[in-house]
Amino acid sequence: MTIAAGSNRSSRIAGFHKLSPRERLDLVAGFAGLDDAQVTHLANMGNLDPVLADKLIENVIGTMNIPVGVATNMKIDGEDVLIPMATEESSVVAAVCNAAKQNYETGFFTSVSGNLMIAQVQAVDVADPAGARIRILEKRDDIKAACDACDPVLVSLGGGFRDVEVRLLDTPSGTMVVTHLIVDTRDAMGANAVNTMAEKLAPAIAAWSGGRVYLRILSNLADRRLARARAVWKASDIGGEAVRDGMISAYEFAAADPYRAATHNKGIMNGISAVVLATGNDTRAVEAGAHAFAARSGRYTSLTTYEVDKDGNLSASIELPLAVGLIGGATKVHPTARACLAILGVTTAERLARIIAAVGLAQNFSALKALATTGIQKGHMALHAQNIAMMAGAVGEEIDRVARLLVERASVRMDVAQKALEEVRGG
Secondary structure (H helix, E strand, C coil), X not given: CCCCCCCCCCXXXXXXXXXXXXXXXXXXXXXXXXXXXHHHHHHCCCCCCHHHHXXXXXXXXXXXXXXXXXXXXXXXXXXXXXXXXXXXXXXHHHHHHHHHHCCCCCCEEEEECCCEEEEEEEEECCCCXXXXXXXXXXXXXXXXXXXXXXCHHHHHCCCEEEEEEEEEEEECCEXXXXXXXXXXXXXXXXXXXXXXXXXXXXXXXXXXXXXXXXXXXXXXXXXXXXXXXXXXXCHHHCCCHHHHHHHHHHHHHHHHCHHHHHHXXXXXXXXXXXXXXXXXXXXXXXXXXXXXXXXXXXXXXXXXXXXXXXXXXXXXXXXXXXXXXXXCHHHHHCHHHHHHHHHHCCCCHHHHHHHHHHHHHHHHHHHHHHHHCCCHHHHHHHHHHHHHXXXXXCCCHHHHHHHHHHHHCCCCCHHHHHHHHHHHHHC
């Protein structure tokens, strides 16, 4: 079966999900008019087994390979750690390396609040919301028994149901009764476990509340699963008091202004998401939780804090939800994720969360230092110059030569790169 490119093509392809990845690719190639080089590229799935790729998501036709770099110099809780980071953005890995190098002797110190996840069960059309809340809370023992029965293995590992909370939410359509199931998911991220529990409890919640249950699903605002990191940089090691004060001013800008905080926190997530992705965890869940946590006061603000300690040095800290795991999903079956976890040497989800928090703080430190001194573009664009050189058509040794010319000319642009490539090839 083929689909010719043209005005009569249709995206309604019967049985598409039943085909093999290569059969799907051939159909897509005909639909989109892909050339032979594009088809060959998509057919090459790199180091990921096509059979596994076809099981991870639906309608697979290829893979998207992201570079995995390693951040060095990191000392976390007294232990030297190499950090695998999966990202397509230049300067991210280098930023972590540079920040860690400047406080290597003391390093980063971390902690976590635990492994508790929240599942929400939403009940509507409840005649007496306040009374329903109390009735549900009275059923704590029944709720615990039902939740723990959903996952005996989790319970055997020391996890399982921990508590129940009930919130009343006023909405335009009436007061919702929202039950929170608090569950210790141990070394799993826990989405499947808590979702199963919420589904199991839904009929009982409906009966106890006298209302109708709609949503029953986890919350990605995992504020019972916080990870924290702190570090101190000597003022003399980072360029003196002027640099220190400039960095604090940059932090205060982000703390006060959501327009700045959005970019400030995006930089933090550059580092965090790179480690989350490298270890096969859910980047979208972590990012959603982090940004929601940043707005928990009702105003979006910085995830980090910067201060001057009693010795005049720069003291920095970060706190955010980090629902990551070592078992389940891609973390368990993706070979690259398994290799990255081996590089990290982690054996618990708590340790992984601690490391990720430290990476986020290191990333933020480098960004603020750059902003307070040379500006963000100097270092970033120097690394980005290689990408521009390749986009201009440079290959092999030409890439570094063209990139050097772009940096020397302080103009990392495509048109400049094309002229530089002509010079390199002509000279």
